[in-house]
Amino acid sequence: MVENSSALASETQPLLRTEHVVPRAHHLIGPLDISRPTRYGILAGIWLGTFLSALNQTLVPTMLPSISSDFNKAHQASWLGTSYLLATCTFTPLYGRLCNAMGRKRANQTALLFAGLGVLLCGLSRNMEMLILARFFSGIGGGGLFTTSSIIVSDMYSMRSRGLTQGIASIFSGLGLGLGGPFGGVITDWLGWRWAFLLQMPIFCLSYLLTSWNLNYITEGTGKSSKEILKRVDYLGSGCLMLSVGATLIFLSVRYNEGLPWLHPAVVVSFVVAIIFSFAFLWVEFCIAVEPVLAPTLLKQKIPILTGISNFLVATCNFAIMYFYPMWFQTVNLTSASTAGLHILPNSLSMSFGSVFAGWMMHKTGTYKRINLIFGIFPFIGAVGIYLLQEDSGWLQSWFSIVPLGFGNAVVLQTMLIALLAHIPDSSMAVGTGFGQLFRGVGQVGGVAISSALFQTQLKTELEKRIHGPDANQVIDKIRHSSRLISSLPTDLRRNAQDSYAASLKSVFLFAAVSTLLAYIVRLPIPDKDLEHSPKRGRLQPDPSSGSSSPTESLEEESTRR
Structure with missing residues (x-):
């Protein structure tokens, strides 16, 4: 009788437990x-x-x-x-x-x-x-x-x-x-x-x-390369953005802070560079990146x-x-x-x-x-x-x-x-x-x-x-x-x-x-x-063996988290 009970129990349980498939699953705790x-x-x-x-x-x-x-x-x-x-x-x-x-x-x-x-x-x-x-x-x-x-x-x-x-x-x-x-x-x-x-x-x-x-x-996607x-x-778009904004700052500084005339090379070059890299940034963002x-x-x-x-x-x-x-x-x-x-x-x-x-x-x-x-x-x-x-x-x-x-x-x-x-x-x-x-x-x-x-x-x-x-x-x-x-x-x-x-x-x-x-x-x-008023779906789900439950509630979210 004991043997039958054991056999029945074993037949109702999964052949492979989760912890055997992923030995460290209890460490994979999601943000919630x-x-x-x-x-x-x-x-x-x-x-x-x-x-x-x-x-x-x-x-x-x-x-x-x-x-x-x-x-x-x-x-x-x-x-x-x-x-x-x-x-x-x-x-x-x-x-x-x-x-x-x-x-x-x-x-x-x-x-x-x-x-x-x-x-x-x-x-x-x-x-x-x-x-x-x-x-x-x-x-x-x-x-x-x-x-x-x-x-x-x-x-x-x-x-x-x-x-x-x-x-x-x-x-x-x-x-x-x-x-x-x-x-x-x-x-x-x-x-x-x-x-x-x-x-x-x-x-x-x-x-x-x-x-x-x-x-x-x-979090979801962490396992990606x-x-x-x-x-x-x-990186290219960020570089163009930095050069565009930087050149604009230089233009404003040399033209207004230092008072250089409009035809001064520093004013002309910084102004032209700012325009060029502004358009380059938009081109990279819409066409390349x-x-x-x-x-x-x-x-x-x-x-x-x-x-x-x-x-x-x-x-x-x-x-x-x-x-x-x-x-x-x-x-x-x-x-x-x-x-x-x-x-x-x-x-x-x-x-x-x-x-x-x-x-x-x-x-x-x-x-x-x-x-x-x-x-x-x-x-x-x-x-x-x-x-x-x-x-x-x-x-x-x-x-x-x-x-x-x-x-x-x-x-x-x-x-x-x-x-x-x-x-x-x-x-x-x-x-x-x-x-x-x-x-x-x-x-x-x-x-x-x-x-x-x-x-x-x-x-x-x-x-x-x-x-x-x-x-x-x-x-x-x-x-x-x-x-x-x-x-x-x-x-x-x-x-x-x-x-x-x-x-x-x-x-x-x-x-x-x-x-x-x-x-x-x-x-x-x-x-x-x-x-x-509830957490977003699709985040990493907790492993049952982790035992995490009520301690995860937010500041005013204890009763509504799940």
Whole structure:
């Protein structure tokens, strides 16, 4: 009888157990099936990385006077921002492909290594050229940290919960953006500007260790040949994009920052090269690239195009304000670098609050359109408030006019990311994330480069109107190249310099206001869509022997994950 029972049992069981076919199956855990401590370890690691990336975006502006004075090359100072953003703009879209080719862990750590190396070289730089190159290396990784972080969060959470989780992630990036200016100013006044870079290295190491320990889940397609996928990465398109944007930056710099005439060889060559490689980039993307960085399939769709244009204009406004708002207080109100940097902090705190608010609202309502319509106009209100600043403006306007800008832009960026991902296939999630980041990166470059060209052109005009005499040109050049000289100028000359900087900065703030208003108009046709409240299908399924169950729930998703 026992033998019959055994035989019956054996006949009802599969001849080959799963664990015998794949001996290590219990290690192949998907992103929806990892334990809660592991999930939080992953989030801590990637969010430390995004914090550092955001910190380095706003770290430099308050240090520019000190760096420019050390190297005596203030006319090249804008390249410290644009070189970082050029690298971010060019390499960020590649990380969507690299996440599929290398896996999430290696792609994230590649970005982290580039960012860390760049920051270390910044602290060790001995001249302006080396510092600009180091900022470029840092930007290669900085943009990748944002992209890989978004992709990893998208792996682990449903569409509806993703907005809330990305909102919490924005607290870290918001803190980075907010603390960059004050941190750079305080450390510059206390220890010197180099230490503002070097003190970041332990945090880079901690981020690397956390992802090494925890970021080990498997996603669909991981088993494909990395070598074959890497061959399909659009290196040619990325190179054309970098040369196109880089040549445009050089043109704006030599024509407007340095004031060279239109027929000067540097102006003509950079302008022609920019046009040639712009068309070359489009040709490569539409005709040659196997997996183009620009994703022409998304360019044929209404929603990706509108969200991309919105991202571009929002980023243009954000970076025009962040790079020049502290300068108002240093050059017009004559405050210290640390105090000027602190004026960015309300913006970043409001961005963090706005991101969490937008994520919470999308999580609760399952929609994003109404939130965008109501709060998307806030950035324009904030930019107008900044434009109306005066030297004798009270503390309320000086410190809090920037709050609507930060809150509104955070809501916009959160809702536009979800709108983009909600209207593309699941299989295009990584590429779509890179697509949105590409437009945002170009906007960041444009915000700094265009506003810098506008500022320098206007500043030269304003100074020439107010300063006269036999040595006027020499005095004007000194004031343009080193804003720290303003406080030490004779009273009459100092007054003229302050008024010139005020008028020039107002032109930048007006440019930012127009950009954000256009962004609001562009977003109006984007339709609403109900957000699903369960994880995406098609991800790697857990092995039954792994025993993973309830610990995999997300922050507010325990009862709805399956």
